[in-house]
Every structure is written in structure tokens, then in C-alpha cells.
């Protein structure tokens with residue numbers, strides 16, 4: 001059998017509207033921008049992947065435009081002609097020739113896995129060693145910017161049995177306002193839901209010391225990235241003092257970051273994101289570091305569409321313990337789809353397809369319609 005070679009790699013920027021404005025501390029999304037990766041191979045198989053971030057350059061150090069440019073100018077020529085089935089060799093080459101760029105690498109690694117799964121007739125989760133669950137619990141983010149609206153949204157989600165874990169985005173408003181907002185929601189939902197917060201690095205340590213006590217004492221289950229990723233000593237102190245567990249999100253921009261956070265004792269939970277680690281295989285290396293150190297796991301999102309969401313899900317479903325569940329709700333935040341059969345959510349869970357590859361096909365017409373011209 002002749003071995004399949006990589007023929008081309010392309011990136012398409014797609015802008016999709018959101019169901020409502022989604023307010024994070026650093027950016028309000030009115031639409032989400034996905035970068036769709038297509039990897040074509042000489043055996044006729046195409047792998048698809050996604051490299052998506054939040055708010056242009058507001059969240060990380062790659063933007064949709066820089067991801068596309070770097071794929072077109074650098075990553076595509078590096079990969080052309082390589083054996084499509086050797087994912088180790090392809091990713092080692094990219095790591096050797098390109099520093100950082102984990103968002104771009106994540107979409108590429110996802111596309112390589114999708115292609116290989118289609119080639120072998122196996123779901124990506126099986127290529128990653130095999131799934132140990134069939135579905136994943138999925139949290140929802142309440143981020144309308146209004147307390148009453150957030151409560152109404154949470155009630156709808158509980159009623160529809162879609163989500164029973166809620167993450168509140170805070171940090172940009174005055175601290176007292178944010179604490180009132182969170183406690184009002186927790187009081188309303190009580191034990192019917194797990195309520196968590198994500199501060200996206202917006203507090204300083206002095207604010208965080210107080211806020212983490214108040215939140216922990218009032219039933220908030222988890223506090224995500226309260227202070228800047230650069231204040232490592234502060235994160236260690238906070239991890240010791242907070243009444244609720246601290247989760248690292250922005251602090252992890254690579255597998256190496258995960259190792260040094262674990263070594264310093266800077267968080268008791270890690271948010272796993274394929275985009276920030278460099279792909280579904282790379283994120284499992286971070287998970288293994290956490291597991292070895294007794295750090296709990298959470299399946300995070302960069303608000304990807306269906307492709308990035310399932311690429312994440314195929315990795316997360318191979319993990320024995322996801323103590324804090326996942327937040328793989330990205331497709332549900334969008335009003336439009338670019339795949340033929342979107343992921344299925346039922347009974348608070350995302351069902352992970354058992355079909356070859358990621359289990360998705362592009363809807364060419366819709367992709368062309370929403371692709372940035």
C-alpha cells in the first residue's frame with residue numbers, strides 16, 4: 001500500500017453570530033470567529049480541524065487573522081509532502097520549525113487526527129487510546145451582563161435539562177457589584193446547580209484574597225483564573241488561602257506552563273484547552289501532568305464551533321476523571337452551523353460520536369456563505 005502524503009493545508013476564517021452578546025471581562029462577543037482548517041491528503045481523504053480564539057487578540061497571542069496567515073505562509077509549506085499518517089513526525093516538525101502558535105498547531109493536529117481516523121475507520125477518541133465514557137457533562141456560561149436575565153437563562157437551562165453547572169463571567173465591573181451579582185444568582189439557584197466564576201485575570205491579589213473568601217463561604221464551587229498569569233507567587237498564595245478551589249486557565253499557555261504551575265502548587269484544578277496546549281494529543285500531556293500531581297481536571301473551551309468542540313471532546317472522553325466536567329457548549333452559543341450534523345446535547349451531556357474521525361462533515365454551502373470574503 002502506498003503511503004498517503006499531505007497535499008495541502010488551508011485555513012478559512014468564518015464569522016458566525018451568537019445567540020446574544022456574550023460578555024467576558026476582556027471582550028464582548030457579538031459574533032464568534034472560527035478558523036476552519038482543511039488538510040487534504042493524496043489518498044483523497046480530508047481532515048478538518050479548528051483554531052479558534054476569543055476577541056481577536058483580547059484573549060491570547062494569536063488572532064484569527066494571524067492564525068490564517070501563519071498557516072498559509074509557514075505551516076502549509078512545512079507539512080506538504082509529509083506522510084499523512086505519521087502525526088508524531090508532522091507535529092515534531094512543526095514544533096521544531098515554529099515556536100509557540102499553539103492555536104494554529106491545535107487545529108492542524110485535530111485535522112491530522114480526523115484524517116487518520118477516517119483512513120482507519122476509527123473515531124479520534126480511539127486513536128487517542130480509547131474512550132472511557134460515552135458522554136461529557138457540559139456547563140453553560142451566564143454572561144448576558146444582567147443578573148435577572150442570567151437567572152432566567154439558568155432556569156430555562158435547568159428546565160430543559162441542558163445544563164446544571166453555570167459559570168459566571170466577572171471581573172470587569174467593580175468588585176462589590178460582581179460579588180452581589182454572583183451571590184444573587186447562587187441564592188436563586190441554591191443546590192439545584194453548581195455555580196462557578198471566571199475572573200479572566202481581572203483582580204489583583206488584594207481583591208482576590210477578599211473575594212475568594214466571600215465566594216467560597218457562599219457556596220461558589222470553583223474560582224477560575226482570579227489574577228494575572230504573570231503573578232505566579234500570588235497564585236500560589238491564593239491557592240493556599242481561598243475557600244473555594246482555584247482553577248488555572250490563562251496561566252496555561254503550553255504543556256510546559258502546566259508542569260511549572262503544578263511544580264509551584266499554583267492551582268488545584270486545571271482547565272484543559274486543546275487550543276492553548278497545541279492539540280488534542282498535546283492537551284492530554286497536560287492532563288497527565290495534572291493526574292500525576294493530584295490536580296483535578298476540567299474540560300475547557302475557547303468557544304469553538306462544532307469542529308473544535310468535538311476535537312476537544314474526543315480527547316476529554318479518554319480521561320478517567322474529569323472532576324469538574326466540561327464547558328464544551330460553544331456550538332450552542334452560535335445561531336448558525338457549518339457542519340451537516342451538529343453535535344448532540346442531551347440530559348446535561350454532550351454525546352461524542354462513535355463514527356470515524358471527529359464524526360463531522362462540512363456543509364460546503366454554509367461554509368462558503370459564512371466564510372470571510
Ligand code: MUC
Pocket residue numbers: 024054141143169198200249300301302303327
Ligand atoms: C474562558 O476564559 O474560559 C469559556 C467559556 C466562556 O464563556 O468563555 C470561555 C473562555
Ligand code: MG
Pocket residue numbers: 198200224225249250
Ligand atoms: Mg477561563
